[in-house]
Amino acid sequence: MATDASGGGKPSLLSTLPKQLPADFLKEITNGFHADRKLGQGAFGTVYKGFLQDGQPIAVKKLSDNSPVATDKQFKNEVGNLMAIQHENIVRLYGYCHEAQKKVIEHNGRYILVDVVESMLCYEYAPKGNLDKCIFDMSSRPNWATCFKIIKGICQGLYFLHKGMDRPIVHLDLQPANILLDDNMVPKIADFGLSRLFGEEQTRINTINVVGAKGYMAPEYLYRGEISTRSDIYSLGVLIMEIATGQKNSMNDKDMSGRDFVDQVRQTWTDEHIASKYSSLDADSLQQVKTCIETGLKCVDIDQKKRPSIVEIVEKLDGRHAR
Numbered sequence: 001m002a003t004d005a006s007g008g009g010k011p012s013l014l015s016t017l018p019k020q021l022p023a024d025f026l027k028e029i030t031n032g033f034h035a036d037r038k039l040g041q042g043a044f045g046t047v048y049k050g051f052l053q054d055g056q057p058i059a060v061k062k063l064s065d066n067s068p069v070a071t072d073k074q075f076k077n078e079v080g081n082l083m084a085i086q087h088e089n090i091v092r093l094y095g096y097c098h099e100a101q102k103k104v105i106e107h108n109g110r111y112i113l114v115d116v117v118e119s120m121l122c123y124e125y126a127p128k129g130n131l132d133k134c135i136f137d138m139s140s141r142p143n144w145a146t147c148f149k150i151i152k153g154i155c156q157g158l159y160f161l162h163k164g165m166d167r168p169i170v171h172l173d174l175q176p177a178n179i180l181l182d183d184n185m186v187p188k189i190a191d192f193g194l195s196r197l198f199g200e201e202q203t204r205i206n207t208i209n210v211v212g213a214k215g216y217m218a219p220e221y222l223y224r225g226e227i228s229t230r231s232d233i234y235s236l237g238v239l240i241m242e243i244a245t246g247q248k249n250s251m252n253d254k255d256m257s258g259r260d261f262v263d264q265v266r267q268t269w270t271d272e273h274i275a276s277k278y279s280s281l282d283a284d285s286l287q288q289v290k291t292c293i294e295t296g297l298k299c300v301d302i303d304q305k306k307r308p309s310i311v312e313i314v315e316k317l318d319g320r321h322a323r
């Protein structure tokens with residue numbers, strides 16, 4: 001159960017928050033969605049920091065008016081599924097708002113009254129922001145033990161999404177900006193804007209537009225819109241290699257699927273290179289770096305059938321697999 005912001009162990013107001021929240025309440029706790037409270041901007045809206053009455057922070061994602069918003073029933077169903085997910089490495093969704101409002105807009109030189117739906121999602125607040133902000137800056141980059149903990153945590157979170165429920169949830173947009181960090185540098189997978197529920201190991205041609213971060217998308221998803229848990233494994237592979245090497249996947253890559261980065265890691269990050277880059281690490285930690293790079297490279301195999309499953313990846317990183 002969530003405790004109060006002072007850490008006194010008292011149950012926080014967060015634990016009594018109703019699932020469906022009025023727009024006015026969310027406006028009030030974010031100080032009218034004030035610019036000072038802005039945490040970030042994504043493809044589907046803006047995220048603000050709000051405070052409950054007991055001082056507990058919360059993140060409020062205000063979906064933009066032009067976001068593809070489902071019908072009331074679909075929205076509530078989808079959100080209901082997401083709110084049921086409770087895992088240490090997945091950002092907790094606490095509540096939502098889906099409210100019709102009247103709005104005056106200008107259209108062809110005239111003002112007209114239209115109905116708009118205000119949609120917002122309330123998430124657990126992650127104090128250390130996203131992974132993109134800390135992993136590539138050498139001055140703030142965590143030590144290897146923390147990097148390894150982050151990699152394992154992301155894998156545990158993805159394990160839960162792929163294997164922890166009746167049907168797997170495919171994330172589709174795994175990338176550093178979607179990994180948030182708590183005070184203890186525990187990673188939390190965020191942003192399920194594109195998630196859909198699928199049958200086990202099912203692959204299908206997607207009918208929606210392909211949206212995701214360039215450089216992290218599996219080729220079959222990028223070029224053919226094919227979605228499966230294996231497309232997440234590809235993105236995970238790029239992410240693992242970025243964390244292990246401290247190098248960012250180049251967005252200048254011509255085919256946009258991050259193959260330049262993959263080739264560069266494969267060619268450069270030999271055992272000798274790892275030992276020289278991580279010269280202060282002991283043998284066990286060096287082996288962890290090697291395992292991460294090897295695993296990352298397997299995950300980005302062009303042939304999706306050759307990619308390991310999340311179960312194999314977790315076992316490998318836990319040292320439960322033959323090396």
Ligand SMILES: Nc1ncnc2c1ncn2[C@@H]1O[C@H](COP(=O)(O)OP(=O)(O)OP(=O)(O)O)[C@@H](O)[C@H]1O
Pocket residue numbers: 039040041042043044045046047059061091123124125126127129130173177178180190191193
């Ligand atoms: N729960 C949260 N706690 C703290 N900061 C958050 C939280 N959620 C989002 N943010 C910040 O806001 C930024 C924007 O988040 P958002 O999920 O809208 O978009 P994104 O993941 O960066 O991009 P996109 O939607 O295009 O994938 C994040 O990168 C992060 O820095």
